[in-house]
Amino acid sequence: MSISHHYIGCDVSKSWLDVFDPRAGRIQHLDNTAEAISVFVSSLQGQDAFVLFEATGTYDSVLRTSLHEAGIACARLNPTMVRRYAQARGRKAKTDALDAIILADMGERLRPDPDPAPCPHRARLAGLAARRDQLVAMRACEKTRLCELTDPFLRQDLEETICHLSRAVARIEAEIERQIQENDALRDQARILASAPGVGPVTAQILLALMPELGNSNPKRLAALAGLAPFNHDSGKLKGIRCISGGRARVRRALFMAALRAARINPTLKAFADRVTSASKVRKIAIIATARKLLTILNAMLRENATFRHQ
Template sequence: MASRESLFIGIDVSKQTLDVAFGADPHAPLETIPSTDEGVQLLVTRLQRLQPTLIVLEATGGLERMVFAQLLQAGVPTARVQPRRVRALAHAEGRQAKTDRLDARLLARFAERVRPPHHQATDEQRASLRDLLVRREQVIQMRTAEINRLTAAAPNLRPGIQKHIDWLDQEIRALEQERDNEAERTDEVRRKRELRESVPGIGAITARNLLLRLPELGTINRKEAAAVVGVAPYANQSGAQHKPRHSSGGRRDVRSVLYMATLAATRRRLVRRAFDQRLCQAGKPRKVAIVAAMRKLLTILGAILRQQKPWDPAVHTSAP
């Protein structure tokens, strides 16, 4: 087993079991533990004693939440990563086979080689609020679908559809009330939400979405933030070919929220220089100007969170 100073652990989570690789070495011990309350608690206690450098597990649609939350509460350095990042490492190594035990070893190697930043206990406190936001979006989508059906439905079906729409309206209001209560539960969440809402064009829903979907904003620099969201322009050059720079990748859900906030901000002339003068007047396409405005707004939000000071037009309108 690796020394305590350099112990990297991978945990592959399934409904029934936890496959744990105690080290990044191919011959490191590997165990299968029941995915029960008792099994998780025993594992967490054991990992506390081992004091690993980092534990990595995948985001598997919520199956990992119980062990992830307990590891964070126990103060064990733990990172939850997207499966595609881990599979990219497997492809780079030329490994095609996939089993739970192999995945645990792969996660341990990912921890050693990539060393993603570990989360804080407050990250799991945001999880319930994030779930409420996601559920609200799902119910709104159902309501929209029912409204569309209502216009084309036969007369005898319309009362039932309308009844369902009324129920969905009530459910949305209940979720929003629960969301508001959860958002005010901790001083940290409340303070970060207030800082975001101080920016013209950023409303309560946008502020909460950015808080939950981009929690690292304020701790990373503007270039890193732009790359995470997917609004950073990348060069596209090969030999003598020089194609236009373009943005790709990133978090689509964050980008959608930021896009709507940027449109509101540009109407208030918050990002006018990036949107209007510097790019539109230079003949750049409107889409390029909008993405530039999104980067500017992201930079302003990051500066506000780092400084822990609300929006000040004398300071933040000059942000690069």
């Protein structure tokens, strides 16, 4: 028996939430704080409510966590998809209140599946991985500046900053490793992923943190989620060039670098990359195809709980 939800739209910004409940027929303006959100979520208990909101980086984290902890169904939607839906409905104007109304209408008409509750271990791992990326990017910028300087004082200052950032990176990486080792599922999956060619510790950490679907989904969906699926661009007699689009950028970058190495060290993947290169005449296309194939292999490895078998 299916549950009949009533859909509530919630537009999220840094400081406040605009909530539209069709049953009340009015916009509710809330502070984006844990206290205000807790009161709002408590009011939804026993109502079969389904809350829809756009993905807004970290601004929706408190709302998302509170809804899942309370057992309230919710869906975090792609903002582009929501805007396209509004345009399809003839809504050209855009305000926070109108966005909340559109979200409620979108839920009622499209009835999306609720998001699964996030794993707190993966969520913390994602935060740690993001912080590591920030520190590595800052260190790279400082190293670039160091190459451009000749003044001894400035060079010493930059070298000290680089050393400090390196220590910070090492500290974050140690915490990431501890987070993985403390969780049995993450530890086993990290071991399986690291057995694949080209997949190093950082790639394994990114996949564990940002691809929870890995091992539980079909290859085509995973390729689309990772931004590695080539989409058609055809119309009438026009046969456009297939190209990748969207997806999780950090996962795509990690898989691309893994595929770049795997295409050099693994005979099977090297032969595959060479065949695609011969057909397309573009090595980058071959590496993207190899990344997609590698993702399929990793998915099968986690699904079967088996390490990589070299052929």
